Amino acid sequence: MPTGKNIRFLLSIIYTFKATAVALPLTRPSVRLIALLQGGYWFITGVWPLLHLPSFLWVTGPKEDIWLLYTVSVLISVIGGVLLLAGLRRHVSLEIKWLGMGGAAGLAGIDIYYALNDVIWDVYLLDAVAEVLIIGLWLWAGRKGLSGNNTTQETHQANSSYGTGR
Numbered sequence: 676m677p678t679g680k681n682i683r684f685l686l687s688i689i690y691t692f693k694a695t696a697v698a699l700p701l702t703r704p705s706v707r708l709i710a711l712l713q714g715g716y717w718f719i720t721g722v723w724p725l726l727h728l729p730s731f732l733w734v735t736g737p738k739e740d741i742w743l744l745y746t747v748s749v750l751i752s753v754i755g756g757v758l759l760l761a762g763l764r765r766h767v768s769l770e771i772k773w774l775g776m777g778g779a780a781g782l783a784g785i786d787i788y789y790a791l792n793d794v795i796w797d798v799y800l801l802d803a804v805a806e807v808l809i810i811g812l813w814l815w816a817g818r819k820g821l822s823g824n825n826t827t828q829e830t831h832q833a834n835s836s837y838g839t840g841r
Contacts, residue, residue: 681791684800705820706772709812710762713775716805717755724748736796754778768822776813779806 724731725748728741738744754774761771786803789795 681793681797681800684797703819704812704816706767706813706816706818707762707765707820709809709816710758710767710771710775712812713779713809714755714758714760714762716809717751717778718759719755720802721748721750721752721755725752735798765820766822767820772813772821776810779809779813782806783810 724744732738758771758775761767783803783806786795786799786806790797790799790803
């Protein structure tokens with residue numbers, strides 16, 4: 676069962692981010708920026724346990740199945756790398772956007788459910804907030820900068836030379 680302490684902690688984090696967002700006059704970001712942000716975040720958090728397991732366990736709590744931790748780490752690292760590469764190459768497609776949003780939604784749901792049921796440490800609620808913010812950024816960006824969403828000469832040239840060996 677979720678405890679009042681867990682719920683108060685999560686609500687205080689959400690309120691802090693909400694208050695900060697209201698105070699800042701912001702322009703809509705491009706999907707490229709969101710892919711770079713999420714890709715960097717996921718790549719770093721994915722390789723962390725692979726590079727230094729003791730510090731990861733110190734922050735996130737003990738784990739019973741290290742092989743499962745490594746499996747998730749590899750998957751998060753690869754997805755983060757793909758998001759980073761898409762952003763760096765300025766080729767963020769609708770599929771990349773859905774990969775980012777769907778993955779973030781899945782992790783947020785798992786983080787919230789298991790942290791509120793005291794299966795994992797409350798620090799995962801911070802990750803849940805980050806994942807929800809990432810989803811919000813993807814939604815806010817809309818189609819701005821989405822590959823296939825523009826008709827620039829460069830896009831036409833890339834499409835016309837596809838499969839011709841040029």
